[in-house]
Amino acid sequence: MYRDGARKSIWQDEIKKFSTEPDLSRLFDVVIVGGGITGVSTALKLQESGKQCIILEAANIGYGTTGGTTAHLNDFFDTTFTQVIRDFGLENAKLYAESGKDAIDIIENNIDTYKIICDFTRKAAYLFALDDQQEEQLKSIAEGAAKVGHEMIYVNDIPFPIPFKEAVRIPGQGHFHPIKYIKGLCKIFINLGGEIQENCRCEDYDEQEGYVILKTSKGEIKAKNVVYATHIPPGINLLHFTNAPYRSYAMAFTLKDDQYPWELGYDLCDPYHYFRIQEYDGENLLIAGGEDHKTGHSDDTGEHFSKLENYVRKHFKVETVYYSWSSQYYEPVDGLPYIGKLPGSKGKTFVATGFRGNGMIFGTLSSQILHDLILTGKSKYKDLFNPSRIKPIAGFSDFVKEASGVEVRWNSAELSWDCPCHGSRFNVNGKILGGPATKDLQKVFPYQKKG
Ligand SMILES: Cc1cc2nc3c(=O)[nH]c(=O)nc-3n(C[C@H](O)[C@H](O)[C@H](O)COP(=O)(O)OP(=O)(O)OC[C@H]3O[C@@H](n4cnc5c(N)ncnc54)[C@H](O)[C@@H]3O)c2cc1C
Numbered sequence: 208m209y210r211d212g213a214r215k216s217i218w219q220d221e222i223k224k225f226s227t228e229p230d231l232s233r234l235f236d237v238v239i240v241g242g243g244i245t246g247v248s249t250a251l252k253l254q255e256s257g258k259q260c261i262i263l264e265a266a267n268i269g270y271g272t273t274g275g276t277t278a279h280l281n282d283f284f285d286t287t288f289t290q291v292i293r294d295f296g297l298e299n300a301k302l303y304a305e306s307g308k309d310a311i312d313i314i315e316n317n318i319d320t321y322k323i324i325c326d327f328t329r330k331a332a333y334l335f336a337l338d339d340q341q342e343e344q345l346k347s348i349a350e351g352a353a354k355v356g357h358e359m360i361y362v363n364d365i366p367f368p369i370p371f372k373e374a375v376r377i378p379g380q381g382h383f384h385p386i387k388y389i390k391g392l393c394k395i396f397i398n399l400g401g402e403i404q405e406n407c408r409c410e411d412y413d414e415q416e417g418y419v420i421l422k423t424s425k426g427e428i429k430a431k432n433v434v435y436a437t438h439i440p441p442g443i444n445l446l447h448f449t450n451a452p453y454r455s456y457a458m459a460f461t462l463k464d465d466q467y468p469w470e471l472g473y474d475l476c477d478p479y480h481y482f483r484i485q486e487y488d489g490e491n492l493l494i495a496g497g498e499d500h501k502t503g504h505s506d507d508t509g510e511h512f513s514k515l516e517n518y519v520r521k522h523f524k525v526e527t528v529y530y531s532w533s534s535q536y537y538e539p540v541d542g543l544p545y546i547g548k549l550p551g552s553k554g555k556t557f558v559a560t561g562f563r564g565n566g567m568i569f570g571t572l573s574s575q576i577l578h579d580l581i582l583t584g585k586s587k588y589k590d591l592f593n594p595s596r597i598k599p600i601a602g603f604s605d606f607v608k609e610a611s612g613v614e615v616r617w618n619s620a621e622l623s624w625d626c627p628c629h630g631s632r633f634n635v636n637g638k639i640l641g642g643p644a645t646k647d648l649q650k651v652f653p654y655q656k657k658g
Contacts, residue, residue, distance in 0.1 A: 208386065209267055210274040211632060211640040212621035214532040217459045217485060217494065218274055221386040225268045225393050229402035231428050235261050237581060238421055238430035240409045243273035244567060245559050246436030247389045247396065248313070248574035254401040256582060261401070261430075263423060265408040268393055269386050271438050271641060275534025277457050277496045278567055279471055279483055280314065280381040281332060282307025282357070285563040286542035289351025294541060297354060299591055303543070304355040306588060307565075310572040311381065314388070323391030326486065327383040332471040333365045335374035341475035342373045349375055367472045367482065369522045380471055382483050385567065409435075410645040411442055414553045432581050435549060435558045436573070438566075439537055439630060441642040445550040449597050450537040450561050452502035452630025454618075456511045459485070459492040459530040462523055467491045480518055481564075492529060495519045499564075502535060503627025508620035533620055535630055535641070537561050544569045545594035546576045547586075557581070558594055615648070624648065 208222045225242070239250040242264030250260045264270065284307065291300040318327050336342040352359045359375040393403065404425065411422040412433055421428045440446055455478075472482040480497035495518070498511040505511065512531050519525060539545060539561030546569070549558040557580065559573035572588070579586040590596075615624040615633065623640055624633040632640040637648030 208269050208274060210532075211266070211270055212275065212532060212534065212623065214621060215530060216275045216457070216532040216534070217487065217492065217530045218269070218384065218386040221269075221384075221390055223268070223390055224405065225397070225403045226405045227397055227402045229261055229404055231404065231425055234418060235259055235428070235430040237432045237434060238263060238419075238428060239434045239436055240421070240441075241271070241436035241438065242268040242403070242405070243271045243436065243438060243570065244385060244389055245438070245570035245573050246434070247392045248317075248571050249434055249436055249559075249577050250401055251317075251392050251396045251399075252574040252578040253581065254396055254399045256578065258581075259400065260396075261428075262396075262403045263407045263409055263421070263428070264403070264405045267405050268403070269389060272534045272536060272566065273385050273389060273570075275457070275532055276385050276567065277481065277483060277494055278382055278385040279332075279481065280311055280383065280567055281471075281565060282311055282379065282568070283332070283352065283359070283377055284565045284568075287348050287351050288355045288357060289347050290542055292351055292354060295543070295591070300351070301355045302587065302591055304357050306572050307568055309575065310568040311379075313571050313575060314383070317392065318388070321391060321395045323388060325384045325387035325391060327381060327388070329379065329381045330469070330471050330483075332377040332380040332473065333362070333367065333374055334359070334377065334473050334475065335365050335367070335369065335371040336475050337369070337371055339372070344475050345373050345375065365472065366468045366470050367522070368466065369472075369474065382471065382485075384485070408639075408645065409441060412552075412556055414555050419555050431555065433556045434577055435556065436570075437642055438535075439560050439643050440549060440558050441645045443643070445597070446545055446558065446560055446594060447629045447643055449540045449545070451540075453499050453536050453538055454502050454505070454508070454511075454533050455496060455499040455536060455564065456515050456533045457494060457496040457531070458512065458515055458519065458528055459487075459494045460519060460523070460528055461490065461526040462493060463526045464524045466524070467493055480515070487529075493519070493523060501627065502630050503616040503618075503625040508533065508618045512620060535632070536564055536566065537630065538563055541597065544592050546573045546592040547580060547589060547594050550595045560594075
């Protein structure tokens with residue numbers, strides 16, 4: 208399996224080509240663009256309900272951030288309940304808390320129903336404060352959680368060899384192998400009659416009276432509805448201005464003393480560090496992540512691996528570093544994901560983005576929300592996660608056109624050119640790795656030969 212970066216993640220050995228050689232000239236009920244956890248989960252849910260679906264994927268299943276994630280399954284989030292109570296009110300914060308539980312239930316239900324072997328394990332999570340400032344932060348997080356009825360229990364010990372001031376234990380969390388999981392979903396989707404077309408990039412859409420025409424690298428494809436499960440929608444959209452791209456770093460280590468922490472762990476540093484373990488070829492590996500920064504805003508991306516490794520070596524007895532990789536996520540301007548009708552579309556085109564570091568959950572939840580919106584027009588999460596909840600100001604479309612030509616920055620760790628504004632990425636030769644851009648970089652020849 209390929210990924211949108213030069214480094215190999217721990218998940219990538221689960222190689223499988225999934226294209227089903229579909230007839231692309233037929234009218235599909237729903238085209239789902241993007242073969243990450245969001246696209247695959249949504250496609251399966253719709254196919255289960257009798258819709259004839261196809262997944263169109265620019266590269267291969269798992270190519271995007273789902274192939275570079277760390278796959279913790281949490282029902283508490285990067286945007287805390289305290290922040291949501293402050294900005295959206297208590298009732299909305301309670302609904303937000305429900306969304307995490309709903310998503311983990313969907314994952315567990317898929318695994319049970321379809322007998323998917325994907326190393327799913329229930330775990331407790333520990334949030335720990337390392338200094339006075341983090342202690343205050345933790346207090347605020349725990350107070351918000353109590354208000355929405357989410358269990359966080361103060362504890363005196365944590366299963367991590369990291370000195371801490373204060374910590375809470377959060378039961379009922381989990382982790383899994385993300386690619387084994389979506390591979391399982393893909394197989395069921397195909398068994399139910401779903402189609403998958405890999406190496407097919409979607410460039411634009413046009414909503415007509417009864418259907419949508421998608422312009423793709425394999426020609427025009429027609430569907431009654433379209434879902435952009437591309438992590439960020441292609442082209443130019445309001446959502447590119449309400450989401451900021453970030454890079455996050457992950458490494459997998461063996462430990463000399465075999466003292467692998469069984470549970471999930473998170474400090475409250477800025478940027479924070481997170482931990483889990485994964486069994487690989489009969490051996491445990493400690494996966495640590497963190498050292499995030501805004502895409503295209505680091506002079507030396509390799510340095511973030513050094514910082515992460517130093518942090519881990521300070522606290523754990525590291526034997527060998529087996530994997531190191533980085534990947535991209537999107538920060539929504541008001542902290543909540545955008546799941547629903549694509550802003551600017553006429554109602555047949557949907558989107559799911561702005562997941563922060565909780566995309567296993569919100570990608571999965573999107574499958575239920577988009578399924579419900581397409582089938583019934585209703586969802587209990589429709590308003591809370593409405594992608595159009597932030598209104599564009601007058602003159603916005605001119606501003607968008609102006610801002611869409613931006614200089615890219617070199618990412619030495621993943622050997623890519625990264626756009627600091629909207630997160631498009633290109634390989635060393637300017638070939639597109641990830642959107643919202645839909646075309647390769649133009650070659651510029653500064654010294655043209657005369658004559
Ligand atoms: C290092 C890191 C660690 C993380 N850890 C966690 C975690 O522990 N728990 C958690 O919940 N979340 C985590 N996240 C977030 C989570 O991994 C992502 O939010 C999630 O994987 C996004 O899934 P997706 O399916 O929406 O997007 P992706 O997995 O990026 O899939 C999008 C797909 O769309 C395809 N595509 C894009 N444009 C087009 C186009 N124009 N035409 C056709 N196809 C296209 C891409 O090739 C890609 O395969 C982490 C993120 C990072 C960066």
